[in-house]
Amino acid sequence: MKLSRLLAPTLKETPAEAEIISHQLLLRAGMIRKLASGIYTWLPLGLRVLHKVENIIRQAMDAAGAQEILMPGVQPGDLWKESGRWEHYGRELLRFKDRHDHEYCLAPTHEEVITDLVRKEIRSYRDMPLNLYQIQTKFRDEVRPRFGIMRAREFLMKDAYSFDPDEESSAESYRIMRKAYEEIFDRLGLKYSVVEADSGSIGGSFSHEFMVLAGAGEDAIVSCPACGYSANVEKAEVKLADESAAEPIMETEQVATPDAHTIEEVAKFLSVKPHETAKTMIYLADGKPVAAVVRGDREVNEIKLKNRLGAAELELAPASVIAEVTGGPMGFSGPQNLEIPVYADQELFGIPALVVGANQKDAHLKGLNIKRDAPKAVRADLRDITETDPCPRCGATLTFARGIEVGHIFRLGTKYSQSMGATFLDADGESKPIIMGCYGIGVSRIVAAAIEQSYDENGIIFPMSMAPVSVAVLAMQAKGEVLEAAQKLHDELWAAGVDTVIDDRDVRPGFKFKDNDLSGIPLRLVVGKKGLANGQVELKRRSGGDIEMIDLDKAVLTISQMVRQAGGQTA
Amino acid sequence: MKLSRLLAPTLKETPAEAEIISHQLLLRAGMIRKLASGIYTWLPLGLRVLHKVENIIRQAMDAAGAQEILMPGVQPGDLWKESGRWEHYGRELLRFKDRHDHEYCLAPTHEEVITDLVRKEIRSYRDMPLNLYQIQTKFRDEVRPRFGIMRAREFLMKDAYSFDPDEESSAESYRIMRKAYEEIFDRLGLKYSVVEADSGSIGGSFSHEFMVLAGAGEDAIVSCPACGYSANVEKAEVKLADESAAEPIMETEQVATPDAHTIEEVAKFLSVKPHETAKTMIYLADGKPVAAVVRGDREVNEIKLKNRLGAAELELAPASVIAEVTGGPMGFSGPQNLEIPVYADQELFGIPALVVGANQKDAHLKGLNIKRDAPKAVRADLRDITETDPCPRCGATLTFARGIEVGHIFRLGTKYSQSMGATFLDADGESKPIIMGCYGIGVSRIVAAAIEQSYDENGIIFPMSMAPVSVAVLAMQAKGEVLEAAQKLHDELWAAGVDTVIDDRDVRPGFKFKDNDLSGIPLRLVVGKKGLANGQVELKRRSGGDIEMIDLDKAVLTISQMVRQAGGQTA
Structure with missing residues (x-):
């Protein structure tokens, strides 16, 4: 396989379309x-x-x-x-x-x-x-x-x-x-x-x-x-460390919260921590409205919610539906007094008093206790597991x-x-x-x-089993005895069942090294005038390590063993 | 590959959906x-x-x-x-x-x-x-x-x-x-x-x-x-044997042809041969009407017409278009006096007098000479080549x-x-x-x-190179030493690089033979009690020939050579 004939158009610059x-x-x-x-x-x-x-x-x-x-x-x-x-x-x-x-x-x-x-x-x-x-x-x-x-x-x-x-x-x-x-x-x-x-x-x-x-x-x-x-x-x-439900500690109290839209703004305005608030999200589950409540610093895990509801489609409700089912605008919903099904994350039941939306514009409710103030709310596991949660099986610390x-x-x-x-x-x-x-x-x-999983600043580092070819032979000159020796080595490697590409292009060595690193081919053999004089070629692994000089007359045997041991395949 | 586990559901009856x-x-x-x-x-x-x-x-x-x-x-x-x-x-x-x-x-x-x-x-x-x-x-x-x-x-x-x-x-x-x-x-x-x-x-x-x-x-x-x-x-x-154009031999004459719709009916009614008539087909080429005229016993080669016109789409014109461009109903069109482009097959120029439609209901025209009576008609090659035409290159007889x-x-x-x-x-x-x-x-x-290309009354006969497997081993008993010997033969053939299926099903031998013939596997080895007693198995080629007895201990070598020579592959 000659690189001079191969359609393998490498690019120097990273294309703008590619994020990862x-x-x-x-x-x-x-x-x-x-x-x-x-x-x-x-x-x-x-x-x-x-x-x-x-x-x-x-x-x-x-x-x-x-x-x-x-x-x-x-x-x-x-x-x-x-x-x-x-x-x-x-x-x-x-x-x-x-x-x-x-x-x-x-x-x-x-x-x-x-x-x-x-x-x-x-x-x-x-x-x-x-x-x-x-x-x-x-x-x-x-x-x-x-x-x-x-x-x-x-x-x-x-x-x-x-x-x-x-x-x-x-x-x-x-x-x-x-x-x-x-x-x-x-x-x-x-x-x-x-x-x-x-x-x-x-x-x-x-x-x-x-x-x-x-x-x-x-x-x-x-x-x-x-x-x-x-x-x-x-x-x-999620398995909670403490499963007990908290008792109420205060009466609910409606407070004005003008211009407080995010959980952070509301918490700051009312001088509480975000984890002392709860957010109530209105969804359409197969077209029907439903409320999901999680702690203010959490996000609703929509997959868990969907599975809990047995719903085929789940999407956030538009403002018109929120207004209809809560009586208030988006951003001010709370679980209290709702006619629609309410699902509350289990950890909310362990918090005695929460700040929630008041279901009306620019107002929140302090002191909400889920058990007391939203008695129909269904206890559910609605959030992602976090680093502070114990293992749900054995209780140990998770990674x-x-x-x-x-x-x-x-x-x-x-x-x-x-x-x-x-x-x-x-x-x-x-x-x-x-x-x-x-x-x-x-x-x-x-x-x-x-x-x-496997790359460095110069390009891909393919595992041997899935590399485009196992070996690249780089001819340091595109003519004469160097090219001939490189071509012979390439042909003999193929004959020994090792898929190989030869860089026979008439370009600078630096260009060849760069392209070779980029494509992640596991083994690189460099054939140059100086090495040939000593009957040797240079071997380098893409995954790292030093350059070794190996004898040209043993190269095919050495390389084919290395390729086989590393799980290489020809196709 | 065991037939007892393989999803290869054979059918006794020919499914109604299959024509060929x-x-x-x-x-x-x-x-x-x-x-x-x-x-x-x-x-x-x-x-x-x-x-x-x-x-x-x-x-x-x-x-x-x-x-x-x-x-x-x-x-x-x-x-x-x-x-x-x-x-x-x-x-x-x-x-x-x-x-x-x-x-x-x-x-x-x-x-x-x-x-x-x-x-x-x-x-x-x-x-x-x-x-x-x-x-x-x-x-x-x-x-x-x-x-x-x-x-x-x-x-x-x-x-x-x-x-x-x-x-x-x-x-x-x-x-x-x-x-x-x-x-x-x-x-x-x-x-x-x-x-x-x-x-x-x-x-x-x-x-x-x-x-x-x-x-x-x-x-x-x-x-x-x-x-x-x-x-x-x-x-x-099509190259005509005689390229010369015929001169007119009579004046045109309109005749009534009630109830004569097909070329056969018209020819019979007017006592002429079908090859003394011409049929005029009105097409839409990229939406524009055009007439194509061929001898009454020929069909228009639409590919030739399309290429001649350089058209992307060609379809027969509906009755309304025919009425509009010819003045007559479908089935009575003729090339004379048309305002649309007319293409006439070249052989019509060699016929002095033709019967054609009169462009009005229940009427035909006798004595039409293309050159005289449809002077704008373009001479073209519009029909399929036939057994009586000479080779267009050398003039010899075609097959x-x-x-x-x-x-x-x-x-x-x-x-x-x-x-x-x-x-x-x-x-x-x-x-x-x-x-x-x-x-x-x-x-x-x-x-x-x-x-x-290759089948007989019993089923498919695949070439070795594309057979689903090269060899089928039929175990005449689905247990005991017969099954064991068959299984061993099957395993050894795979090890020798010959893809093989074993029929290990507990069904009647006749059923195995029938299924095996159906699927077109080139070589069939039958392992039975009697043969085994003599250290032999039966070999038969799907393509024909007699049953041979071959030595079991040489079977793998014999068969793998046969498969390789016939171009078999393992995949």
Whole structure:
């Protein structure tokens, strides 16, 4: 592979469109190019990385007994109506009509199609356990695509689906997939955590996420070093250190708070701490108003609220609804005297007196006691876990990290098989719904996550297993014996099963070193006049360490052993 | 790979939905399932075939110096407006809007996107020649999808695009691709023809199709055994044996032809032969009426007419337009006295007197001489070539066959680079448009074409190179030493790099033989009690020939040699 012929257009400057490192470096290394918002083309080096990730996933899935299939990206709306998601999926589901005016969508996921397949093909408990997977292009019409391939609209995903006759068998299928996922991420050379997670719009009883640990990760992860508990912060349940409810200490008193709009302004004006206030947010849950109350210094965890309500859609209510249900303007709501359902975070029940909105303009209420003054308020876990909360399992102190979700496995139960009538006959001839699981990996996202985890000021540092090529041979002269020796070394490495690129371009050495560092190729061999005179070439690892001189006549053997030991692959 | 665990649901009966053999057999062998009109899921055995075809294509493309990339399936409408195809592509281009009301389409082909990519990345003649390809899912909203994966809406395609600084270099790129295609179809084990073809909506100066020869092929191909000329009938030019124009022999005479609607009825009524009549068809070419006249026993070749007119869209005119431009009803049109452009097939100029419609109800005109009576008619080649026509190159007698288009290569010239501003600086620093070529292979279609070419009454007969697995081991008993010996043979074949399925199901032998024949696996090994007693297993080729007994202890070596020699692959 000659760099002089390869379409790998590197950029010196960081493109303005790229906010995060992986996006910047993938653009700068000439591995991807943007076509439209959230839609990218993979150039040759980038695609090689993607293919290597695919290979590792495919091998592990096959070894785990899963069978590869390929389902369509364009799917009939009728199937999504059967499962109920045509209504509930929201606008990420891109819908359109074909020339005959039939409704279709671009698949963001394949539960409906696979359930339709198995309800026609699985008849008996003898046909299970069955695990079907695919590596296929998905489309999600994200409202704000960003971060390059990290949160794209069109992306490559591996999705697997398991089918079992009973809970025990389904749990075993889940366990097998979890183990396969660990093998995949180990082989990819990534540092990751497996955490308990929210099941979101896929649904089902419980799920785990695989998180690549990286400072710029979108998700916060909490872990307990004592008992091993680990969860996405958006899902981690909060257990209070003190569960007892506080008794009232004063009567409520309405006070004027002109021009105090934020919690900070109100607290300052009334000389209290923000944690002695509560904020009341009015939401529309599937169109119906509901109030959620949390401490003034907290935010409502909307995922917890949505799950607590069992709602499909949740959004902040507009000012007109707030006025109607509270009697006051936005920014002055309180939980008292509301006719709509009120959910109050559990810690509010431990605070004797709170400052809340008075449900009228420029006024707040002091001395509110949730139990006394909002007696219908439902006690709920509505906020994110924090560093001062104990482990919900064992009570020990928690640690926090940031991660990028690259895999997500779900116990679906009978959510889809029941709504879509996917049944089988058990050993007694009785018809039962199939028990399902689903298992996703963001294939293209892994490439971004790996870079977020491993780079330096000069560029990407790819793990060997997913590097675009394992070795770069840099010819210090683009002609004569130097080029010849470099070309020979490149050819022999390929013959030994080591994928290699040769930088045969007629450019300055500094330019070659810079491009090489940028693209993250694990091993660099420099072929120069001086080394050749001694029968040697320079070896340097992208991950660090000193330059070594190695004998040219042993180079192929040395390098191919290094590549194999580090988990390199040729494809 | 155990058949007892594999999702390969065979069907005894031919499904009513399937009209052609490949569609019937792919369904019956459990390799595909329909999701919606023209949209299919590939099941495990089918997908293995597809992957083997992909591999062969990828290897040949890489060897020819093409670089693999991956472009998006969802494309912004703006790019298609730049090239002009947003208006001209017709309803096969599925258009929709995203949540932000921006226009997009599902890609039926990628000329716009690749041209957009290279106009940003190619700056100098030194960046070329460049050839970029992808293996990617396409969508074409066919008006009438049919024949299973043969004419699907969503399908897998390999498309390559070449970029050159001048005609000579572009011709060389075309030649390299043509050679790579020949290698691909040779390695796939297909019988095919390379023919001159129409360039259709892709455009460009000329093109060749690769046609898999099969009786049920949608296309008719003409070949000259004398000079090697070969073309798609829809494109093959007609050269007349006698080019001289006939002189009139009589005056025109209007005759009443009540109730004579078809050419046959008119000819019978007036006691002439159908080839002594002419039919006049009124079309709308890009919305404007035009008349096309061919001999009464011929059909208008609409592709030739469209190309002759340089029209983007061509459709038959409705009755109202016919009445307006001819003055008569549909079925009674003639070329005389029309105000609209008239194109007459060249052979009509050699006929002294024709019967044509009189442009009024229930009347025809006898004795029409095109030159005299429709003096403005343009002489054109408007009909398909036939067995009585001579070779347009050398005049020899032609042969005809039917084929399935599986590949199509185009010289595009500067059609896209000019409309979209893809230029480069030549050696003199002058800005010029890039010269392009494009090269497609219908990857999923190849699977159907191979079956149409090779099957018998029992099922598919796959070439070794693209069989789902190379070998099937049939265990005549699903337990004991027979199953053990079969399993051992299966495992050892895999270890030797031969992909193999074992039929370990507890079903009657007849059932195993039937399923095995159906799925087209090239080699069948039967392990039974009697053979084992003699240390032997039965070998049979799916393509025919007698059963052989081979020694069990030499079976792995024998079979792996046979598979390798026949071009088998493991993937």
